[in-house]
Amino acid sequence: MEKHLIVGREAELGELSRLVASPDGRAVLVRGEAGVGKSLLLAVAAEQAGALGHRVIRATGVESETMLPFAGLHQMLHPLLHTMPGLEPSTRAVR
Numbered sequence: 001m002e003k004h005l006i007v008g009r010e011a012e013l014g015e016l017s018r019l020v021a022s023p024d025g026r027a028v029l030v031r032g033e034a035g036v037g038k039s040l041l042l043a044v045a046a047e048q049a050g051a052l053g054h055r056v057i058r059a060t061g062v063e064s065e066t067m068l069p070f071a072g073l074h075q076m077l078h079p080l081l082h083t084m085p086g087l088e089p090s091t092r093a094v095r
């Protein structure tokens with residue numbers, strides 16, 4: 001994407017572009033050494049997905065939250081609450 005100056009990574013960017021444009025559900029694991037550019041690749045993929053009209057929901061695992069149950073699930077679902085107007089108030093209030 002133009003706003004990021006990315007050196008190399010053509011193969012990874014191509015793979016993520018295909019993932020984003022894929023009509024079926026797919027998953028990809030991006031892993032590598034610290035600072036190797038994982039977050040940058042994911043930022044580009046998220047921008048591409050947004051440009052294609054997809055809703056992008058991001059969750060980030062942090063060590064300090066490992067003791068919080070469902071912290072990741074909460075990050076994923078909280079932005080979707082407004083799409084569920086029929087949710088029982090008691091269910092909606094669960095945090």
Ligand SMILES: Nc1ncnc2c1ncn2[C@@H]1O[C@H](COP(=O)(O)OP(=O)(O)OP(=O)(O)O)[C@@H](O)[C@H]1O
Nearest residue numbers: 005006007008009033034035036037038039040041
């Ligand atoms: N291919 C690349 N071209 C240009 N800059 C890059 C490239 N890969 C990484 N960078 C830059 O290097 C820095 C570290 O990248 P990034 O934060 O994406 O790494 P990371 O793998 O997510 O690190 P961490 O494991 O610490 O989360 C950022 O400033 C990023 O913009």
Ligand SMILES: [Mg+2]
Nearest residue numbers: 035038039040
């Ligand atoms: Mg990172």
